[in-house]
Amino acid sequence: MTTEHSTRVELLRSDDFAQYLLHDPKQIKQIVRTLVESRALITTYLPSGNQSFLTALLAVINNEEQVVFDASPDEAVNRRVAETEELICATQIEGIKIQFPLGGIQEVTYEGRDAFLAGRPERLLRLQRREFYRLITPVTHALTCIIPLLPGPDGEPRSIEARVLDISGGGLAVVVPPDDVEFTPGMEFDDCRITLPDFGPVAVRMRVRNLFRLTNRSGTEVLRAGCEFVDLPNSANNLIQRYIFKVERDRSARERGM
Known part of the structure; x- marks a missing residue:
């Protein structure tokens, strides 16, 4: 059975959504800043299974080339996050569906709390109309x-x-x-x-x-x-x-x- 995570990875690569996939760093940074400022809840999918957890982007650092996101309260989930190469994140801003991958993940402490550091997304899927949301x-x-x-x-x-x-x-x-x-x-x-x-x-x-x-x-x-x-x-x-x-x-x- 194909996992939900696997399908989301392929959706980001599929030409079904090529016209909605952003690659411009300025556009992506602006959306990432909005997610940080709004503390938007993000559903994060781990590879090899249907497991997911809720998180939020806490900060952008290093000239906005890296993001900090909140750790899960489940230590078993955090161990898997620390070992994975890429996570798939899904959220929305004012009804607009947003999806992006996070890679280069490292465990860190941010403002006294457990967190993770990742590279800024290099691609981001933005679906502006409900009928295009899959x-x-x-x-x-x-x-x-x-x-x-x-x-x-x-x-x-x-x-x-x-x-x-x-x-x-x-x-x-x-x-x-x-x-x-x-x-x-x-x-x-x-x-x-x-x-x-x-x-x-x-x-x-x-x-x-x-x-x-x-x-x-x-x-x-x-x-x-x-x-x-x-x-x-x-x-x-x-x-x-x-x-x-x-x-x-x-x-x-x-x-x-x-």
Whole structure:
């Protein structure tokens, strides 16, 4: 099973979001300063698993080339943070979704409290419109997408069931089944069906945008297909947005209760 962290890493590298990915140091520093000043809560994902913890950026130092962030109250989590090469951080500013990696991590003490030092993010994903925000589908409530295929040699209708990795109002990403099924950029699939927990089935038409490989916890590679919706009806978009809002609301409630 692909981890939420692994998917977030690949989202930062995917061309699905190339136009929203910032590389300019001045822009990134400005956003980092805002996160420090607002003490925004940041969900930080550790590699190799679904483990995460809440933190905040405490300061920017060394000509704004390094950031200090708060340690977790869980010492086991802090040990893992100190040993990892890169963390994936997700937060928001005034409804704008922000995602960025942190590397070069060192344990430090800042103003008398346990903290970590990391290099300033060199890239930062800023999603300014809700419909472009991709929800990483919860492991506990996995989504699947039924994709119709061309009839086989016997003329019988065929379809495949693909696991959904993430979803937005603009599209979704699925794990391409290991069967001998062709998935290439530009291919379109009509009458695909996604069943959204608590909201029911949604029929969509989608086009394959890109393909690349993810590595799951067991070390096995799977093929990820990033797809965009084609002529998505407003009724379907509303259901998807309601589903995303509910899952995010439930996730935030769980994190506040940590």
